[in-house]
Amino acid sequence: MSDIFQSSQPIYQQLAERMKRQIIRGELSPGDKLPSVRETGLDVSVNPNTVQRTYRELESMQIVETRRGQGTFVTEDQSVLDSLREEMKIKAISDFVREMQEMGYSDDEIQNGLTNYLHEKGETNA
């Protein structure tokens, strides 16, 4: 059985996060049709009702849109996708910063540490 979800948090939210990431990574492009509720349910071993709720959640954020009789599609509205990308970035950064601060690192240490890390990583990749 898949362990992609934590069972102590709502699955519909976790699935929504997962799909947002797929959109940002480009695995799902603007205008792409999402798999049916049942296909997605089967793919991640989750109740189709839960998947339906995820699709509704994403729809209320205007990230996807449902066209009657055709299915659910990733939005082609670039401004929505841009703000999604921004929002996910800020969320990842704030998680990282909170963890560092919890361990007692100062803002300078965090900033320098990140700069150095990216610099070294850039060199090894080059």
Added chain:
Amino acid sequence: MITLKDVTKRYGTKKALDQVNLELTPGKLIGLVGENGSGKSTTLKLIAGLNHPTKGEIKVNGEKVNRKIARSVSYLSELDEYYRFFTVKQSIAFYASQFEDFDEEKAYEILKFMKLNPYDKLKYLSKGNRGRLKIVLSLSRHVPVILMDEPLSGLDPMVRNSIVRGLISFIDLEKQLVLITTHEIRELENVLDEVIAIKDGSVIGHHNVEQLREEKHTNIVDWMTDIYE
């Protein structure tokens, strides 16, 4: 819609169910959990009309339950009840002859999904494949209510997984209500809409599973451990 109103069931002097009240709505996959002997199977048999309550009333879609309720209820027994000399194909034909709403086309679709061979004789099927065949037979009916008594019990993880996938694929959640008794909660954790815990014949909890996660930050297994203590 299934309603149980003040339902008590006695076997001799033993109370199997004690004043149980339940209201189950369509379009959901509902798990009935509890220890052996807690009253899970009795609940299913009463809803299926295979047994009568000592007191109280059970209705399925407004209709008072008796033997004839089999028309709107598909019941999967915990036991292996079938004709051993039948082939898989003959079993499907037999079910089709017994139930007007049995959809043979759907049966063969599920059969294919479960990778069963229609020409195998039942007596030579492995336990896992017999478990799969029972799923084929109970999900192929167009009925508002499907009851499954321990469909995962005693089967290996691969078979359990294929049965869970079968449920996701072939239950019509727009129309059907599925009530499953199980010990294999982890397997069903992500596919149940609601969970009902039963202990010594009484319902001790009934929750929407996502709500349990959202409001109490807990999963079914931890919740059960909690309320059972």
